[in-house]
Amino acid sequence: MAGAMQNVITDAKLITCILPKGRAADLQQALIDEKGIHNANYHHARGVGRFSPISARGIGEQQAKEILEIAVSAEQADELFEFMFFEGGIDEPHGGIIFVTSLPSATQMSLPDDLPEEDS
Numbered sequence: 001m002a003g004a005m006q007n008v009i010t011d012a013k014l015i016t017c018i019l020p021k022g023r024a025a026d027l028q029q030a031l032i033d034e035k036g037i038h039n040a041n042y043h044h045a046r047g048v049g050r051f052s053p054i055s056a057r058g059i060g061e062q063q064a065k066e067i068l069e070i071a072v073s074a075e076q077a078d079e080l081f082e083f084m085f086f087e088g089g090i091d092e093p094h095g096g097i098i099f100v101t102s103l104p105s106a107t108q109m110s111l112p113d114d115l116p117e118e119d120s
Contacts (some may be wrong), residue, residue: 012106013077017068017088018045019096024066027088031070035083039108042068065096071106 017027024042031037046062068088072080077100089095 007108009071009073009106009108010104011074012071012103013074014101014103014106015070015072015077015081015084015098016101017084017090017096017098019066019068019088019090020094021064021066023088023096024068027068027084030087031080031084034087035080037070037072037080040068040070042066071103
């Protein structure tokens, strides 16, 4: 069990993007293709933005969102934050929000190099 903790990143950062529905999968693929990052995860959520026209109508009408998260080393955080900001369209009006939080540590996972290709 001594070797089990060898891939721990100390002083890690968690980058979180809250995106309009339909953008997270493309951003996740861009992270894989352009940055070689395979540990981004996303899930779906619903909510109402503070300045959304829907928010004035009351509870009941909510917008679907996608939340993409990635844990990275502190050294990678600024570069990946900027990449995700522009690639995810967050620089556009109503494009979403992105923020970084500190993690005390994170375990870096990697896929084996000899995996066979999957059929699409």
